[in-house]
Amino acid sequence: MSSAMSSVEEFRTEIRDWLTVRLDGEFAGLKGLGGPGREHEAFAERLAWERHMAAHGWTCVGWPEEYGGRGASIEERIAFHEEYALADAPARVNHIGEQLLGPTLIDHGTEEQKARFLPAIRAVDELWCQGYSEPEAGSDLAAVRTRAVREGDEWVVHGQKIWTSLAHESQWCFVIARTEPRAPGARPHAGLSYLLVPLDQPGVEIRPIVQLTGTSEFNEVFFDGARTPASHVVGAPGDGWRVAMATLGYERGVSTLGQQVGFRRELEALVALARANGAAADPLIRDRLVRAWIGLRTLRANALAGAEPSMAKLYWSHWHRDLGELAMDIRGAAGTLAAGEPYELDDWQRLFLFSRADTIYAGSSEIQRNIIAERVLGLPKEPRA
Numbered sequence: 001m002s003s004a005m006s007s008v009e010e011f012r013t014e015i016r017d018w019l020t021v022r023l024d025g026e027f028a029g030l031k032g033l034g035g036p037g038r039e040h041e042a043f044a045e046r047l048a049w050e051r052h053m054a055a056h057g058w059t060c061v062g063w064p065e066e067y068g069g070r071g072a073s074i075e076e077r078i079a080f081h082e083e084y085a086l087a088d089a090p091a092r093v094n095h096i097g098e099q100l101l102g103p104t105l106i107d108h109g110t111e112e113q114k115a116r117f118l119p120a121i122r123a124v125d126e127l128w129c130q131g132y133s134e135p136e137a138g139s140d141l142a143a144v145r146t147r148a149v150r151e152g153d154e155w156v157v158h159g160q161k162i163w164t165s166l167a168h169e170s171q172w173c174f175v176i177a178r179t180e181p182r183a184p185g186a187r188p189h190a191g192l193s194y195l196l197v198p199l200d201q202p203g204v205e206i207r208p209i210v211q212l213t214g215t216s217e218f219n220e221v222f223f224d225g226a227r228t229p230a231s232h233v234v235g236a237p238g239d240g241w242r243v244a245m246a247t248l249g250y251e252r253g254v255s256t257l258g259q260q261v262g263f264r265r266e267l268e269a270l271v272a273l274a275r276a277n278g279a280a281a282d283p284l285i286r287d288r289l290v291r292a293w294i295g296l297r298t299l300r301a302n303a304l305a306g307a308e309p310s311m312a313k314l315y316w317s318h319w320h321r322d323l324g325e326l327a328m329d330i331r332g333a334a335g336t337l338a339a340g341e342p343y344e345l346d347d348w349q350r351l352f353l354f355s356r357a358d359t360i361y362a363g364s365s366e367i368q369r370n371i372i373a374e375r376v377l378g379l380p381k382e383p384r385a
Contacts, residue, residue, distance in 0.1 A: 012079040019087040034091025037354035039217035068122040081258030097121040097128040131161040131175035142188035148177040157223040167219040189241035196232040212353040317358035324355035
């Protein structure tokens with residue numbers, strides 16, 4: 001075994017052993033809690049768990065050591081995310097700060113910004129949300145209407161964001177806003193800026209959105225004269241598009257391998273259900289289960305190969321949505337009945353309903369196909385009105 005492989009296996013054993021001990025004590029009741037459509041579950045307890053992880057050096061493992069991380073290699077980060085998922089550890093509450101904003105600041109922030117924000121992210125003392133989508137600008141981020149005007153030493157923000165995950169639990173939001181008027185003939189995304197905005201202030205209103213699952217992890221966020229220091233712009237003013245695209249690249253990184261462990265568990269449980277209720281006797285159901293099995297291995301191969309982020313997102317979101325539909329077909333008529341009053345869902349119903357959004361959030365499938373066609377394949381751009 002090479003020294004590099006030995007190092008990865010030692011790292012994997014270290015995190016596995018630590019999780020085994022820590023999840024068998026005061027945090028044992030958190031196993032399996034949280035996740036898409038279930039972010040409301042034991043949020044305060046999961047926050048305490050993640051701060052416990054931070055105290056023992058298990059947050060931000062991929063960050064450079066100079067910023068409080070462990071400088072873990074890609075292979076070690078893969079091992080971390082896989083072992084975390086295999087341990088059935090609770091869903092993370094600090095994903096947006098640790099996996100999205102942190103790397104963005106490390107690569108594009110000023111030294112002042114890094115000193116101010118990175119330690120609080122690593123310690124899970126401040127939670128972040130992402131202010132990208134708007135009612136008239138979902139995946140078409142260049143069409144955002146939220147604006148920010150410089151007044152002395154501050155930016156003053158007006159506008160609305162939507163589908164803002166965990167805004168109601170967050171202290172900060174990184175916001176894409178137009179700070180410069182769009183000049184005639186200029187590219188649509190010219191003049192946008194990437195601002196770091198505190199949420200606990202006058203001029204910010206957060207309204208939870210009730211989802212199909214009956215829960216509310218998404219929110220509308222209204223900015224009506226909200227303020228943030230002029231120094232809280234990442235990159236140069238007007239250069240927010242470049243920084244925002246970098247953030248999206250981090251979002252679709254190696255952490256998706258941990259997500260795939262969850263996918264595998266869902267598929268294995270679905271196979272067991274099909275065998276138990278007789279649905280597996282249907283050759284069409286068996287064929288779809290086999291296709292799901294093949295698809296899951298394709299997902300892993302793409303992630304390990306560093307596939308283009310838009311291709312990876314397009315593939316996993318459709319795979320997971322199809323799995324939700326397959327679950328309902330295997331459940332049959334029983335899948336249409338709520339587990340209890342007033343709207344208690346079982347795991348399969350929640351999977352089916354929440355996975356309808358998989359092909360929309362974090363970049364809709366339509367936009368991902370355009371990106372692949374234009375930027376990867378070099379095809380002509382789609383005509384725009």
